[in-house]
Amino acid sequence: DGGITQSPKYLFRKEGQNVTLSCEQNLNHDAMYWYRQDPGQGLRLIYYSQIVNDFQKGDIAEGYSVSREKKESFPLTVTSAQKNPTAFYLCASSSNRAQDTDTQYFGPGTRLTVL
Amino acid sequence: AQTVTQSQPEMSVQEAETVTLSCTYDTSESDYYLFWYKQPPSRQMILVIRQEAYKQQNATENRFSVNFQKAAKSFSLKISDSQLGDAAMYFCAYSGYGQNFVFGPGTRLSVLP
Numbered sequence: 001d002g003g004i005t006q007s008p009k010y011l012f013r014k015e016g017q018n019v020t021l022s023c024e025q026n027l028n029h030d031a032m033y034w035y036r037q038d039p040g041q042g043l044r045l046i047y048y049s050q051i052v053n054d055f056q057k058g059d060i061a062e063g064y065s066v067s068r069e070k071k072e073s074f075p076l077t078v079t080s081a082q083k084n085p086t087a088f089y090l091c092a093s094s095s096n097r098a099q100d101t102d103t104q105y106f107g108p109g110t111r112l113t114v115l
Numbered sequence: 116a117q118t119v120t121q122s123q124p125e126m127s128v129q130e131a132e133t134v135t136l137s138c139t140y141d142t143s144e145s146d147y148y149l150f151w152y153k154q155p156p157s158r159q160m161i162l163v164i165r166q167e168a169y170k171q172q173n174a175t176e177n178r179f180s181v182n183f184q185k186a187a188k189s190f191s192l193k194i195s196d197s198q199l200g201d202a203a204m205y206f207c208a209y210s211g212y213g214q215n216f217v218f219g220p221g222t223r224l225s226v227l228p
Contacts, residue, residue, distance in 0.1 A: 033215075042206060042218040043160075058215065088158060103150065104216060106160035 003027065004107035006091050011112045013078070013085070021076045021110045023091035032074035033092040033104065036060060043090065049074055078112060086114045117142045119209050119219035127225040128197045135182075136192045136222050138207030144168075147211045149183065149190045154204040154221070163205070166190065194224075202226045 004025045013019045023032065031050050035043040045058030049068040063082025068074055074093075078085045088111050092104040118141045128134035140149070151163040166174045166183050173181050178195045194201055207219040 037158075040221075042220045043216075045215055048215065090160060092160075103148075103162055103165055105162065106152075108157070108159045111158075 004091060004093055004105060006089075006107035006110050008110060009108065011110055013112065013114050015114055016080045018077055018079050019112065021078070021089055021091075021112070023074045023076065023107060024072055025074075025091075025093045025107075026072060027093055027095070027105065028071070029093035029095050029105075030071070031094045032068070033094075034058075034064070034066065034074070034076045035090045035092065037088040037090060037109075046076065046089075085112055087112060117144075117209050117211065117214075117217045119207055119217050121205075121207055121219040121222050123222045124220070125223045125225070127227055128194070128201075129227050130197055130199060132197055133193060133195045134197055134224065136194075136205050136207075136224065138190045138192070138219055140188050140190065140207070140209045140217075142188070142209065142211065144211045147209060149181075150208040150210070150216075151179070151181070151190075151192045152206045152208060152218075153201075154206065155200075155202070160206070164192065197226050199226050199228065 007022045033048045034046040044060050046064050047066040049055035055068050065077045090109045091107040094102045094104045120139045147168045149166045153161045153163045164174050164176045164179050173183050180193045182191045204221045206221045209217045
């Protein structure tokens with residue numbers, strides 16, 4: 001079945017450590033996105049990528065980094081520079097962002113907790 | 116910059132009844148897309164319905180329909196014959212052509228048996 005997978009579902013990190021969240025899609029979508037969701041709030045855009053080897057900062061990119069070496073994969077690294085990383089992270093993809101806005105489809109999310 | 120407002124932080128509805136969730140947005144664009152997403156307790160975001168601004172006809176998906184008022188910049192979601200499985204957070208989202216999504220803060224819907 002086509003879809004978006006995120007791993008792990010739950011992630012615990014000690015302060016000062018970098019962690020990487022995985023996002024994979026087999027929908028052949030060009031664009032991929034990372035969002036952060038805090039309790040009782042909407043989604044905020046961290047990074048997005050329209051094509052392989054290219055990505056742009058979203059509204060809250062500080063303390064995060066990404067790569068897009070393959071069309072199917074868009075991993076997010078939460079660095080030690082991120083002051084308050086405990087949150088729920090959602091990955092999404094869409095089929096053709098460059099010409100027309102299209103629907104974003106979401107993965108199941110990763111819950112990151114800093115101990 | 117575009118903004119999306121959902122003025123109802125929480126709503127409740129009796130099972131089998133109808134409920135309407137409100138959404139307003141601000142944009143100077145004439146062509147854009149509007150969405151409603153559902154986030155159940157599992158926290159997976161699920162697309163409920165999608166509306167293209169140039170289409171006058173309101174979108175419908177089974178028990179879910181929208182009332183799209185372009186001039187008023189209003190995009191409400193109507194859920195008919197509410198079911199227990201409809202209980203979730205509902206997010207309204209706006210997207211212009213070639214632009215990123217803007218999400219509203221969400222409305223938590225409870226369905227009472």
